[in-house]
Amino acid sequence: MVDLKGQYAAIKERVDASIQEVIETTAFINGPEVKAFQEELESYLGVKHVIPCANGTDALQIAMMGLGLKPGDEVITADFTFAATVEVIALLQLTPVLVDVDPVNFNIDIAALEKAITPKTKAIVPVHLFGLAANMDEIMELADRHNLYVIEDNAQGIGSKYTSKDGTKTMTGGIGHVGSTSFFPSKNLGCYGDGGAIFTNDDDLAHTLRGIVNHGMYIRYHHDVVGVNSRLDSIQAAVLRAKLPKLNEYNTARRNAARKYSAAFAGVEQIVTPTGYCNAGNTICDTCDCHVFHQYTLRIINSDRDALVKHLNDNDIPCGVYYPIPLHLQKAYADSRYNEADFKVTNQLVKEVISLPMHTELDDDQIEFITKTVIDFVTK
Numbered sequence: 001m002v003d004l005k006g007q008y009a010a011i012k013e014r015v016d017a018s019i020q021e022v023i024e025t026t027a028f029i030n031g032p033e034v035k036a037f038q039e040e041l042e043s044y045l046g047v048k049h050v051i052p053c054a055n056g057t058d059a060l061q062i063a064m065m066g067l068g069l070k071p072g073d074e075v076i077t078a079d080f081t082f083a084a085t086v087e088v089i090a091l092l093q094l095t096p097v098l099v100d101v102d103p104v105n106f107n108i109d110i111a112a113l114e115k116a117i118t119p120k121t122k123a124i125v126p127v128h129l130f131g132l133a134a135n136m137d138e139i140m141e142l143a144d145r146h147n148l149y150v151i152e153d154n155a156q157g158i159g160s161k162y163t164s165k166d167g168t169k170t171m172t173g174g175i176g177h178v179g180s181t182s183f184f185p186s187k188n189l190g191c192y193g194d195g196g197a198i199f200t201n202d203d204d205l206a207h208t209l210r211g212i213v214n215h216g217m218y219i220r221y222h223h224d225v226v227g228v229n230s231r232l233d234s235i236q237a238a239v240l241r242a243k244l245p246k247l248n249e250y251n252t253a254r255r256n257a258a259r260k261y262s263a264a265f266a267g268v269e270q271i272v273t274p275t276g277y278c279n280a281g282n283t284i285c286d287t288c289d290c291h292v293f294h295q296y297t298l299r300i301i302n303s304d305r306d307a308l309v310k311h312l313n314d315n316d317i318p319c320g321v322y323y324p325i326p327l328h329l330q331k332a333y334a335d336s337r338y339n340e341a342d343f344k345v346t347n348q349l350v351k352e353v354i355s356l357p358m359h360t361e362l363d364d365d366q367i368e369f370i371t372k373t374v375i376d377f378v379t380k
């Protein structure tokens, strides 16, 4: 699905040298590399504060802790996403409220979101799923009207630019009150282990978050709030510093591969290609940067998705089903308040979606082999 070795070859010299330097200086935790990466990411995202942490799941949890959410507060998120989002809501004894997604862009459905808001609702967690910005204008408008926090789960969307109705472009993760990301190796900006970060433009919240990641300490050995231990280590920061200057190039390579896939699939009636919308008014982001294709995900209709998965595996083509089970049907998150009729889209998508190999090193021959194998199978 990803080719991290090919990507490493192009940055090997810098990565090796900076890892070596971390070892020489032994500044393994909170060393200068972490601080430098933090500043470089702030500048890249155009966000005032980046708080590095240990992984993307922690980032979400710390964001919710920093906002002071309390047990019983309702937090709304999408039914069709990775479990980390709902997991931390539940861990903090907040009440997860899952809602359906939009069949076109796979992101949280605005009408369903609005319907789910109650007097107990305190926050919304939009996920920029597969790398496509969620409809932040409408989400922020709803949040303003109902006095809710917005926590952007940007683990799959780093580098994506959201175009507002007024034409302004903002990097995802810096639009809501707080944003989070993951540097898991296969993410668009991945390190060589675990890593994550939290973003905010709010000075007070940033101060709170910096304490929470460090055992609730603002002054050494003075624990003012309950915190956690969640750090980005210096070796990972060194890797990320080598990769951040290439992130736009990486995302362009992903977008180009996505365009080639979609061109090959055009007109095949069993296949729905990703046609996420954005407010620039286009259908597949040819003119804007709202999709960074963390995944290239098709819907297979009137054909057998599971048989296609097997066929691709038999032909040594990696593929993935993200995600095979709606969160509201997972044992850990099932809730008698949920009504199947409210999850029509997610229930359908889990049977139709398939993600094809997507990374920065895909070449034309690979894309041709993959698309031909898929098309031959679904049209036979």
Ligand SMILES: *Cc1c(COP(=O)(O)O)cnc(C)c1O
Residues within 6 Å of the ligand: 055, 056, 057, 058, 081, 082, 084, 085, 127, 153, 155, 156, 181, 182, 183, 184, 194, 195, 196
């Ligand atoms: C990867 C991911 C996370 C979790 O990140 P980790 O670094 O693996 O903890 C959270 N949310 C989404 C949408 C993700 O894709």
